[in-house]
Amino acid sequence: MKLLLLFMLYYMQCIGSWTKGDYEKYGPLSFALKMVKCDHNRDLNLDVSGIEVYFYDYKNGDVHSFPINEAAQGILSLPNLDKVKKIFMFVGGFKSNINKNTENRVRETFKNFPNSYLIIVDHSPYTNDNDGKKKSYERSVKYVYYIGKQLAQMLVGLYQGGISPKTIHCIGHSLGSQILGHVGENFISATGQKISRITALDPAGPCFSNSLIQEQIRAGVADYVEVYHCNAGGLGTSSVLGDVDFFVNKGQTQPNCGKTLVPGILESSFSAKCNHRTCVMMWLASVANPEWYPAYKCDKYKHFKVGKCSRNDRTTAGFWNPGNATGVYYFSTEGYNFTN
Numbered sequence: 157m158k159l160l161l162l163f164m165l166y167y168m169q170c171i172g173s174w175t176k177g178d179y180e181k182y183g184p185l186s187f188a189l190k191m192v193k194c195d196h197n198r199d200l201n202l203d204v205s206g207i208e209v210y211f212y213d214y215k216n217g218d219v220h221s222f223p224i225n226e227a228a229q230g231i232l233s234l235p236n237l238d239k240v241k242k243i244f245m246f247v248g249g250f251k252s253n254i255n256k257n258t259e260n261r262v263r264e265t266f267k268n269f270p271n272s273y274l275i276i277v278d279h280s281p282y283t284n285d286n287d288g289k290k291k292s293y294e295r296s297v298k299y300v301y302y303i304g305k306q307l308a309q310m311l312v313g314l315y316q317g318g319i320s321p322k323t324i325h326c327i328g329h330s331l332g333s334q335i336l337g338h339v340g341e342n343f344i345s346a347t348g349q350k351i352s353r354i355t356a357l358d359p360a361g362p363c364f365s366n367s368l369i370q371e372q373i374r375a376g377v378a379d380y381v382e383v384y385h386c387n388a389g390g391l392g393t394s395s396v397l398g399d400v401d402f403f404v405n406k407g408q409t410q411p412n413c414g415k416t417l418v419p420g421i422l423e424s425s426f427s428a429k430c431n432h433r434t435c436v437m438m439w440l441a442s443v444a445n446p447e448w449y450p451a452y453k454c455d456k457y458k459h460f461k462v463g464k465c466s467r468n469d470r471t472t473a474g475f476w477n478p479g480n481a482t483g484v485y486y487f488s489t490e491g492y493n494f495t496n
Contacts, residue, residue, distance in 0.1 A: 191290070192290060192293060192297075192363060193294050194294070194297055194367065195294070195297060195298045196298075203302075204282060204299060205306075206223075207278065207306060207307075208224070208278040209221065209222045209224055210276045211227075211231050211234075212266070212275070213273055214266075228311075228312075228317065232318075232319075239317075240323065241272055242272040243272065243273050243275060243323055243324050244266055244272060245274075245275040245307075245324065245327065246262045246277065246327045246329075247279070247326065247339075248277070248278075248330075249330030249331040250283050250330060250331045250360070251280075251292075252278075252283070253284070254278040258329065258436055259276055261436070262274070262276060265440045266443070277307060279299075279335075283295075283299065283303075293362070294363075296331060300335050303338075304337065304338025305342045307335070307339045308340075308343045308346065311339065311351070321343070321349045321350060322379075323352065325352055325355070326340075326354045326378070327355045327439075328355070328359075329358065330358055330359065330360045330391065330392065333359035333373050334360050336354050336377075337371070339354075340354055340377025341377050352379050353380045354380075354382070355384070356397070357384050357435040357436050357439055358391070358392035358393075358432050358435040359397065361389070361391060361392050361393040362391070365394070372393075373398070374397045375397065381399050382398050382399065382400050382402065382477055383397050383398035383400070384402045384404060384438075385401065385402065385407035385408075386404050386405075386408075386410055386435035387408065387428060387431035388403070388407040388408050390408070390432070391431070391432040392432055392435070394407065400471075400483060401485070402485050402486070402487060403457065404434070404473075404488075404489060405488055407486075410434040411489070412430070414427050437495065438474070440475075442474025442475045446472075449472060449474045449489070450470055451470065451472065451486060452469065452485060452486060453484065453485050454484065457486055465486070471485060
């Protein structure tokens with residue numbers, strides 16, 4: 157027991173000097189990555205025709221679902237389609253599907269949002285956990301590029317049918333955030349245009365934090381890429397990737413998920429999932445609350461905590477982020493009422 161305590165004290169001393177990205181290099185993910193086979197091969201030509209696309213037209217009370225290969229044509233053929241309306245597209249993470257609570261919260265959030273449509277992507281035939289968590293995650297990672305490429309082709313079809321990419325805002329969580337990196341990249345390759353915005357909520361860390369930047373969500377794959385970190389070094393990456401990166405309550409653990417001594421090591425599975433999921437719920441809650449989440453540009457969380465950030469370099473995080481901030485920002489969710 158004494159030896160364990162001495163080891164933990166030494167470990168805590170080490171991590172106190174770590175910078176962003178070091179959690180993946182030396183921390184919990186370095187051990188996890190040795191156990192998980194991470195395959196980003198783009199030459200496998202994997203079939204992802206089982207993806208289902210759900211299109212919500214709340215104004216007319218309509219919900220339509222299409223196989224991915226027919227989605228663009230199906231959407232464009234809808235009789236009441238208004239091609240100038242905003243389109244929000246949500247892509248969930250590992251183990252997500254159309255019936256999960258997260259997807260339901262997305263539907264509830266955008267149900268009354270004016271002048272818009274909602275698309276939710278169900279890629280669960282390829283990203284479920286039916287084979288056990290380890291094998292299922294390895295399989296899911298292998299499909300990420302192909303899912304992203306197919307979703308890009310759907311958006312290309314909408315673009316060719318008269319829908320401007322400047323009306324498209326893609327939102328991803330965890331593995332879905334990494335999928336959106338390929339959506340943006342492939343859309344640019346096909347059209348020479350960029351999607352208006354990608355919001356990446358706690359992009360998946362395992363199999364991505366140590367991969368090539370081309371395999372990750374990143375600045376440049378949309379007009380504006382914003383990244384939110386809630387479980388950095390655990391289920392999410394701590395790497396700075398976007399035009400702007402927001403670290404929420406330091407970016408590692410969230411106040412509603414209990415205390416954690418070391419993210420990813422002395423952290424229960426429940427706590428890690430709670431921290432990871434908070435990124436979605438926090439962001440969705442901001443849709444109805446434009447004044448929430450003032451964020452400050454800062455080099456370190458400890459400076460933010462004691463108010464040493466520049467008070468002039470401030471922006472709004474969340475849905476109403478104006479899209480002109482760049483760099484690393486911190487904000488707190490303490491005092492804001494949202495359920496996880």
